[in-house]
Amino acid sequence: MPLDMELEAVMRPPELPMPPYPPKVVTMATGKQMVIRQVGREDVPALLEAVRPTLDITRDFYDVVGARVYAELLSWQKYRAANHYCIIGQIEGILVGIVNGRMYTQDIGMSLHTMTIERGLRVGGHLFAAKMEYQIEILGQKEVLIVAESPIGMRRFLIDFELEPRPDTPHELGGVPSNSLTRELWLKHSPRLVVGDRPVPKELMEVAEREIIAPTEELINEKILGEKRMRRLI
Numbered sequence: 001m002p003l004d005m006e007l008e009a010v011m012r013p014p015e016l017p018m019p020p021y022p023p024k025v026v027t028m029a030t031g032k033q034m035v036i037r038q039v040g041r042e043d044v045p046a047l048l049e050a051v052r053p054t055l056d057i058t059r060d061f062y063d064v065v066g067a068r069v070y071a072e073l074l075s076w077q078k079y080r081a082a083n084h085y086c087i088i089g090q091i092e093g094i095l096v097g098i099v100n101g102r103m104y105t106q107d108i109g110m111s112l113h114t115m116t117i118e119r120g121l122r123v124g125g126h127l128f129a130a131k132m133e134y135q136i137e138i139l140g141q142k143e144v145l146i147v148a149e150s151p152i153g154m155r156r157f158l159i160d161f162e163l164e165p166r167p168d169t170p171h172e173l174g175g176v177p178s179n180s181l182t183r184e185l186w187l188k189h190s191p192r193l194v195v196g197d198r199p200v201p202k203e204l205m206e207v208a209e210r211e212i213i214a215p216t217e218e219l220i221n222e223k224i225l226g227e228k229r230m231r232r233l234i
């Protein structure tokens, strides 16, 4: 059934202006180059394909994070999420990680999720740093509210960035108490945790933009469950 655009105009949330994230390239420990770039609503189907298999993976809380990411991407695609953005990591076109978040207000950012498909390379660490870079440096937010759903996330984000507990501020992910990345903490930790070069060389950017290649379900299971840890996606 075609959408009732008059009704849609009322239902769709107003959007704050959000300048784009300038893409960058990170050289990984393997020597491969990961392009980190922002994607749009038109890219959601490819992202969902890669997230879908994680819904059944209980290890390291992939199921909880996967289900939430899936719902957030769909809501964003269908204009049911306000001020949402999504940034991805690709190596040779292959999707290796996804981060998302939103502007809660002009000054306060809401970090949503970080999910890695290729494990053991700090893909998630680099992508989390990139989304904080986006919220603080590009969107100019004063603080970002963050929660961890998994112990690995807790180590990577809360501990690495020494986030400040905000016990009285419920996060929109389940209402659990938030932690805050303030501008001050960002200035302290970003020189150590944020890496990457700009601009991304033209050839690399072309490969990334040509297609977001979702790994197969079998490969995703293998990567996340670590059955064959020596075999790399790339």
Ligand SMILES: CC(C)(COP(=O)(O)OP(=O)(O)OC[C@H]1O[C@@H](n2cnc3c(N)ncnc32)[C@H](O)[C@@H]1OP(=O)(O)O)[C@@H](O)C(=O)NCCC(=O)NCCS
Pocket: 060, 061, 062, 065, 113, 114, 115, 116, 117, 118, 119, 120, 121, 122, 123, 124, 125, 126, 147, 148, 149, 150, 152, 153, 154, 156, 223, 224, 225, 226, 227, 229
């Ligand atoms: C949290 C997350 C984004 C971190 O990603 P990352 O920085 O790329 O780190 P990895 O997950 O690859 O590795 C984390 C650690 O587990 C180890 N590890 C766990 N399973 C592994 C596997 N199958 N293969 C390789 N390494 C594995 C790594 O060696 C690494 O050890 P280190 O901390 O000593 O470096 C990622 O683990 C993830 O997507 N988890 C599920 C969703 C989630 O919890 N999101 C965060 C919510 S707050």
